[in-house]
Amino acid sequence: MEQPEDATRRMRVSDADREHVAEILRAAAGDGRIDVDELDERLGAAYRAKTVGDLVPLTEDLTATPALPGATPARRTNPVVPTGEPTRESGVAIMSGYERKGDWLVPQQLTVTAVMGGAHIDTRRARFSAPEVVITVNAVMGGAEIVVSPQTRVVMEGVGIMGGFGGPSDDSEVTADSPTVRVRGFAFWGGVGVTRKP
Incomplete structure (x- = not known):
């Protein structure tokens, strides 16, 4: 039957x-x-x-229990997909905007210049090309917002000159195998901020 x-x-x-x-x-x-x-x-x-x-x-071929509505969400850890060779990417926002979000491959080195413009970089659904990636943001009378998942380690190495350069302080969900986003650069009369969001 x-x-x-x-x-x-x-x-x-x-x-x-x-x-x-x-x-x-x-x-x-x-x-x-x-x-x-x-x-x-x-x-x-x-x-x-x-x-x-x-x-x-x-x-169904990856987990013992199929994902169904009401299931507890998995911890958000960005997968690291090594590319074999160093990867670099650059973006410019001069009196305009630059944006990366969704499912994309974060290069090992991403450099963004924002002059009287803004940048929005969201890595929450991204794949990383290395366990540690470096994002360099130079903002002059402009700004940049970088969004990472709660499980992403953030290292801030930037400088604010008559501006702000700041990141999250709560590392409670970061683990030993968490990928790292190292943020460098400067903000002159502008701001660069890194926030964690689910």
């Missing part, structure tokens, strides 16, 4: 459910259980998912 379809699999999923699955996938990539191409493919499917039935196949 054919078993009736589980009604749970027809339940609509929320953004939090999709993000929970994305966390599992990023952790699996960081552990080497799936490669970068498969990570990209599964993340795309996760963010397009409408029902629990769409999400379950994406993680």
Whole structure:
């Protein structure tokens, strides 16, 4: 006799459910259980998912218990995906804006210049190209906001000149294997701030 379809699999999923699955996938990539191409493919499917039935196949070969609505979210730890060679990227915001967010690969060295402009760099859903990445921000009459997850270690090495250069002080969720974001540069008549957000 054919078993009736589980009604749970027809339940609509929320953004939090999709993000929970994305966390599992990023952790699996960081552990080497799936490669970068498969990570990209599964993340795309996760963010397009409408029902629990769409999400379950994406993680059933990675976890003992499928991710279902109401599950406790996984700790947000950015996966480290080494690229083999040093990676560098630069951005400029002159009387304009510069933004990086979502699922992107943070290079080992990211340099941003903001002159009478603003920069927004969100690493919470990002993959890191090394266990430690360096973000250099030089702001002149401008500003930059860098957002990291609560589990990301932050090292501040910048200088504020008639401006501000500050970061978080609560490291309670940082662990020995947490990735590190080292923030360097200067803020002249401007501000550079690093905040932790879930």
